[in-house]
Amino acid sequence: MLTLPPNHEQRYGLSNEVHARPPEPLEGPVKLSCIALTTNWPYSDADQEVVAELTRRYGATPPGPGVKHYSVDLRDFRLIWERHTEFTRYTFIVPVKAGVAAFSPSAIEAAPADWIAKLPGELIVATHAVLLPAGEEMPTHAGLSAQHFSGNALIGASIAGGAAISATDFRLHADGFSRFLVINRSMTPWHAGRIVQRLLEIETYRIMALMALPVAQALTPKLSAWETDLSLVTTEMTASGADDEARLLGRLTGLQAAIEKSHTETQFRFSAAAAYYALVQRRIRELREDRLADMQTFNEFTERRLAPAMDTCQSTARRQAELSERVDRAAQLLSAKVDKALQTQNRQILESMNKRAELQLRLQQTVEGLSVAAITYYVVGVVGYFAGGLQAIGVQIDPKFAMGIAAPISLALAIAGVWHTRRQLEQREKSVSGST
Known part of the structure; x- marks a missing residue:
């Protein structure tokens, strides 16, 4: 038996990703209701728990741990549960009974009302879809x-x-749902399931993309105020x-x-809007539309209504990013100006310190000269007193002569002593500065 190397921990998950959220085959006239509820990131198991609670009511197998897509037949209706990054979607499917209107009663009315009422999250998308066979006359x-x-x-x-x-x-009708009607001419059940799924995704992603529009509209006056403030600051900078x-x-x-706080708060919303808009465009292309007389196509409608909203969001995001860059450049310019002023002040301080050091050196040299004179005077005086004492006890010596001889010798010794001391201090200072 062939033995393969150990599997990468994500091998099966990545392989099955292309099969995530498969379409349901739709056979015969059926009606669907789809609702999407926003959820908070990271994932919560609250939505999965309510689905498990519903399956227990009907004696069905609940979704397993970590599952993001689940489909189950509960006799009265079929339920499809999908977990996405920002929302959870529930799709209800029931057959269309003879003599019953297409959109009333709706498919969602087959589910328990008390269970629907306690679904976690906030409703963001609600739509009905009906798949009907084509008649002899359209x-x-x-x-x-x-x-x-x-x-309408x-x-x-x-x-x-x-x-x-x-x-x-x-449009949202009286029950709060939008509506899609699909008339099947020759689609197989799997083909019909894919088409209806794409239509429901168009509606879901269209609304999710538009969630960025209120953010852009609320951000616009803030950006105007910040641009005005930046203009005032840069004007003052020129004469500051x-x-x-x-x-x-x-x-x-x-x-x-x-601005950075605002950018952090809105960046995800604008990026998500661009991604959702791209999905809407992709799903519309997958419909492979052909024009019907006197009717806008899905692509024309989205380009006319959704595209301007997305352009507004994108331009607002660019405006915010460009404003952040302009503020950053202004801050760098002003910081450079402040640094230059600080450098000028530091140079002036250093020049002042150099002048003080020169004055201290001159003062030190003056003190050294005075010290040499004082030492010489003191030594010569001592020699004079010593010679006078010797003369008093009978030694033939002239005190003044002795002082005259001692003066240059004392002066030379004092100068040599001061020079030697200064030399030692300089060597010690060099050794200390060299070690640092």
Whole structure:
């Protein structure tokens, strides 16, 4: 039997990633309800616990630990549970009964009302989708709008190479749900499942992308105020003196901290919006739309309505990043100006210290000269007293002569002693500075 090397700890997880969140095959006329609830990062098991509680009611097997996608048939309805980074999505699927309206009652009404009410998170997306077989005659757009969309203007197209027709109005109806209608011409169950899944993902990712728009709108007046403050500071910088530079640097530092805080708080939202928008565009391309007369396609609608919102978010993010760079440059410029002023002050201090050192050296030399004179005077005086004492006891010596002889000798010895002492101090100072 072949023995392979040990598996990498992530091998199976990475291999199965391409099969994550597979579509459900949809056969016959069915209706779906999909709701997405925002969740906090990191992942919490609260959503998985409520799903497990529902499966226990129906005697089904609950989702296992670490599962992010779970599908189960609970007799009255089929439930699909999906865990994403920012939201958890629940999809309910029931068959369309004969003689019952397409969107009423909805699929979600088949689930226990008390269980729906205690789902964790905040509702961000709610949409219904209905898959119906094509009849012998296709209804008119006005008829579809009047029957299913309260007379609203429709967005839609022939999709999947003409295998189906899809329509929506991208509006929230009286029950708080948006609606998608898919008329199946020739799709297989798996194909139909993929198409409906993409439509539900378009609606989910569209709303998640738009979550950045209120952030951008709230940030715009702050950016304007910060730009005005930066303009005032840079204007004052051109005419500021040394006394104003520290104050201006403090203002710039505070402005920089506020912008960086805002950037940290909004960076993820803007980046996520760009990612969600890219997913919306990708899912629309996968529909392979063909135009229906007098109806906007999904791509046209998103480019006309969603694209400007995303442009606003992207421009706001760029504006914030550029403002941060401008503040940083201004702070660097002012810091360089402050450093130059400090260097000038330090140079002046060093020059003053050098002058003091020169004065101290001159004073020291003066004191040394006075010390030599004082020592010579003292020694000569001692010699004079000594010679006078010898003369008093009968020794023939002239005190003045002795003092005259002692004066140059004492002066030479005093000079030599001071020079030797200075020489020792200089050598000791050199040895200390060399060791440091």
